[in-house]
Amino acid sequence: GAGVSQTPSNKVTEKGKYVELRCDPISGHTALYWYRQSLGQGPEFLIYFQGTGAADDSGLPNDRFFAVRPEGSVSTLKIQRTERGDSAVYLCASSPASGGAVNEQFFGPGTRLTVL
Amino acid sequence: KNEVEQSPQNLTAQEGEFITINCSYSVGISALHWLQQHPGGGIVSLFMLSSGKKKHGRLIATINIQEKHSSLHITASHPRDSAVYICAVERPKTGTASKLTFGTGTRLQVTL
Numbered sequence: 375g376a377g378v379s380q381t382p383s384n385k386v387t388e389k390g391k392y393v394e395l396r397c398d399p400i401s402g403h404t405a406l407y408w409y410r411q412s413l414g415q416g417p418e419f420l421i422y423f424q425g426t427g428a429a430d431d432s433g434l435p436n437d438r439f440f441a442v443r444p445e446g447s448v449s450t451l452k453i454q455r456t457e458r459g460d461s462a463v464y465l466c467a468s469s470p471a472s473g474g475a476v477n478e479q480f481f482g483p484g485t486r487l488t489v490l
Numbered sequence: 491k492n493e494v495e496q497s498p499q500n501l502t503a504q505e506g507e508f509i510t511i512n513c514s515y516s517v518g519i520s521a522l523h524w525l526q527q528h529p530g531g532g533i534v535s536l537f538m539l540s541s542g543k544k545k546h547g548r549l550i551a552t553i554n555i556q557e558k559h560s561s562l563h564i565t566a567s568h569p570r571d572s573a574v575y576i577c578a579v580e581r582p583k584t585g586t587a588s589k590l591t592f593g594t595g596t597r598l599q600v601t602l
Binding site: 465 | 534
């Protein structure tokens with residue numbers, strides 16, 4: 375079946391602009407994660423949704439970053455007043471469930487954001 | 491100090507060699523993940539383990555909970571194994587969160 379998809383695959387924007395990054399998780403997966411990966415680094419956690427609600431947004435770097443998942447499926451990561459330091463690959467992952475079990479996370483291909 | 495440390499950062503091997511990548515962590519975990527990332531960004535989960543050892547094809551992952559250490563081994567390495575291998579830990583759940591904390595990755599290149 376279809377995996378996690380992310381759009382756009384690449385986004386180039388100018389400093390100060392607003393961007394939206396979209397993630398389509400695997401159908402039926404209730405957990406959705408956003409990570410950010412800077413060049414040469416491992417991914418860093420941004421925010422985690424369980425269903426429609428943000429269960430943990432402790433990784434969002436500041437209030438310019440916001441994410442929604444209004445219907446518990448597709449999620450949008452929104453970045454206001456972009457800065458050059460926001461340039462990174464933004465990764466989305468989904469997993470079947472939360473609860474007590476350890477769950478594999480399935481990653482999307484990422485969106486490469488470049489802020490000029 | 492990072493919560494998850496990997497070594498080596500870069501590794502070059504010849505085809506057929508046995509490869510070991512190490513991961514040490516400094517926090518309590520519920521599980522450890524090994525992930526593979528190819529150029530272009532796609533990440534694939536290789537293993538999740540919370541104890542002992544797992545094997546899949548030419549890949550073997552081990553974990554020692556007491557020593558807070560895991561290893562990923564590749565037997566009979568092949569150029570198609572060239573990728574970045576990332577170790578990530580899953581902390582014991584607080585509420586429903588199960589976010590991953592990642593190491594910086596080991597870049598492996600296997601040459602003919």
